Amino acid sequence: MPRSRFFRYVKTRFLAALMLGMVGPVWAQTEMIVSGPVYASNSQTSLFSQEMAQQSLLQTLARQTTENAPGKDTGFWMENDDSFGSTANTSTPQTFNQSDTLFMAGDSFQMGDGLIGGLNAGYLQSQSNSADGLSGIAMKGWEVGLIAVKRGTMDFTAEASFGFDNYMSSRSVVIGSDVSQAQGIFNGIQFGLSAQVGLPWESEGLKLEPLVGLRWCRLGMNAFTETGADPLNLAVSAQSYDAISPYLGMSGSRNFDLGKNSLLTPFFNLTLSRDLLDETPSYQAALSGAPSNSFTVTGNTPDPLLWGAGGGVQFSLNDAKFYAAYNGFFNSSQNLNALQVGLSLAL
Numbered sequence: 001m002p003r004s005r006f007f008r009y010v011k012t013r014f015l016a017a018l019m020l021g022m023v024g025p026v027w028a029q030t031e032m033i034v035s036g037p038v039y040a041s042n043s044q045t046s047l048f049s050q051e052m053a054q055q056s057l058l059q060t061l062a063r064q065t066t067e068n069a070p071g072k073d074t075g076f077w078m079e080n081d082d083s084f085g086s087t088a089n090t091s092t093p094q095t096f097n098q099s100d101t102l103f104m105a106g107d108s109f110q111m112g113d114g115l116i117g118g119l120n121a122g123y124l125q126s127q128s129n130s131a132d133g134l135s136g137i138a139m140k141g142w143e144v145g146l147i148a149v150k151r152g153t154m155d156f157t158a159e160a161s162f163g164f165d166n167y168m169s170s171r172s173v174v175i176g177s178d179v180s181q182a183q184g185i186f187n188g189i190q191f192g193l194s195a196q197v198g199l200p201w202e203s204e205g206l207k208l209e210p211l212v213g214l215r216w217c218r219l220g221m222n223a224f225t226e227t228g229a230d231p232l233n234l235a236v237s238a239q240s241y242d243a244i245s246p247y248l249g250m251s252g253s254r255n256f257d258l259g260k261n262s263l264l265t266p267f268f269n270l271t272l273s274r275d276l277l278d279e280t281p282s283y284q285a286a287l288s289g290a291p292s293n294s295f296t297v298t299g300n301t302p303d304p305l306l307w308g309a310g311g312g313v314q315f316s317l318n319d320a321k322f323y324a325a326y327n328g329f330f331n332s333s334q335n336l337n338a339l340q341v342g343l344s345l346a347l
Contacts, residue, residue, distance in 0.1 A: 075319075078105040079342030087302075088333045098128040108147065116149040135171040143190075155198040155209065163190040167221070173229045180229035184236070188221040198251070205255040210248075211271070217243045231289025239283045247273030249308070263316040269327075271308035278304045303331035312340070319346040 081102040086095050106120030122143050129136040143163035150156040169184040196213035220240045226233035249271035256264045286294040312325025321344045329336045 075109075075344065075346045076105075076107050077342060077344035079103070079340055081338055081340045083336060083338035085334065085336035095131040096128050097131065098126065100124060100126040106145075114151040116147075116151075118147040118149075120145045120147070134174070135169070137167055137169045139165055139167050141165040145192075153199075155200055156195070157198075158195040159192070161190075161192040164188075165190065169226075171226075173232045175232075180232060182226040182229035182233055184224050184226045184234075186222050186224035186236075188219065190220070191218045192216070205257075206252070207254070208250065208252045210250055212246075212248055214244070214246045215273075225288065231287060233288040234285045235288060235291065237284040239281070241279055241281060242277055243279070244276045245273045245306075246276070247271050247308075261318050263314075265314040265316065266311070267314065267325075268311040269308070271306075273306045273308070275302075275304040275306075303333045306331045306334075320344070 079102075081100070081104070083100045083102075084098065086097050088095055102122060102124045104120060104122035106118055108116055108118030111117045122145075124139070124141040124143075126139040126141070127136065128139075141163055143161055145159055145161035147159045148157070165188040167184070167186050167188065169186075171182050173180040173182055192215070194213065194215035196211055198209040198211045200207060200209045202208075218240065219242075221238065223236060223238040225235040249269060251267070251269040253265050253267035258264055280298060282296055282298040284294050284296055286292070306329055308327065308329045310325060310327035312323060314321055314323040323340075323342050323344075325340045327338045327340070
């Protein structure tokens with residue numbers, strides 16, 4: 001049964017640059033560091049999560065749809081995902097930690113001649129905090145998606161998704177003994193397209209499948225102005241970021257017949273991808289006390305190479321499937337670890 005994970009953690013590829021702003025001449029020529037949360041950084045974490053969600057989704061779809069009973073719709077599915085990870089930064093603080101909870105549900109159906117289509121929707125809550133505790137961003141997101149899977153000598157899997165995100169930020173502005181709390185509320189959207197081709201090989205319940213795929217992600221965030229720390233509130237410009245990543249991989253599974261119409265299926269997947277655009281997050285901002293003195297905040301360029309590894313087990317009883325899985329994604333600057341449990345029903 002396909003499990004859609006189009007939208008997972010919508011917070012991870014651009015959370016790596018700290019908000020560093022210089023208070024200009026208006027402030028008696030004093031250069032003061034405005035420490036705090038990461039509007040460039042937030043986009044880094046978000047885009048990274050979106051990419052990983054797409055890649056995990058395609059692997060899941062490719063595995064699940066091969067196991068459906070002939071002539072049956074793939075049916076209804078639901079899944080709960082919990083994840084945690086971090087984004088490293090060369091500025092202070094050096095790390096942003098994140099945690100996410102996602103609930104997804106959807107339905108998929110046979111469209112004839114080995115073609116499966118599907119719809120899904122999901123809701124996500126996510127939190128990122130700087131290692132020094134001075135800044136954080138909470139996000140709530142909603143997403144809808146479409147999938148298509150074609151089985152044959154070569155397997156083809158594709159997905160398209162659209163999401164709407166709402167962010168609430170909080171950062172401590174510390175100048176000497178004075179501490180102010182700047183807060184921001186802003187919205188964003190995300191788009192995703194991805195496709196994967198596999199060449200399956202099966203023998204006596206064992207399946208191995210080399211994979212090649214391509215994903216595109218776009219993340220947009222609206223402009224906004226903070227409140228609560230005037231005249232050090234920031235007016236932050238709109239942001240948009242893209243990632244285009246080809247990848248290679250291998251997936252595998254093995255069926256064990258337990259009798260009485262039940263199967264136990266352990267599975268694994270390995271991937272290696274590279275972001276071709278390799279964007280460094282940056283945006284324009286100005287302090288509310290000096291609106292004419294805008295400056296650019298630039299984040300870190302993340303490692304474009306990304307390793308993925310995951311595995312799990314599925315228990316099938318008649319037309320019901322229960323599964324638990326782990327997926328991890330790692331490079332020198334970021335990591336994301338996801339635990340999933342789910343149920344699917346062939347109706």
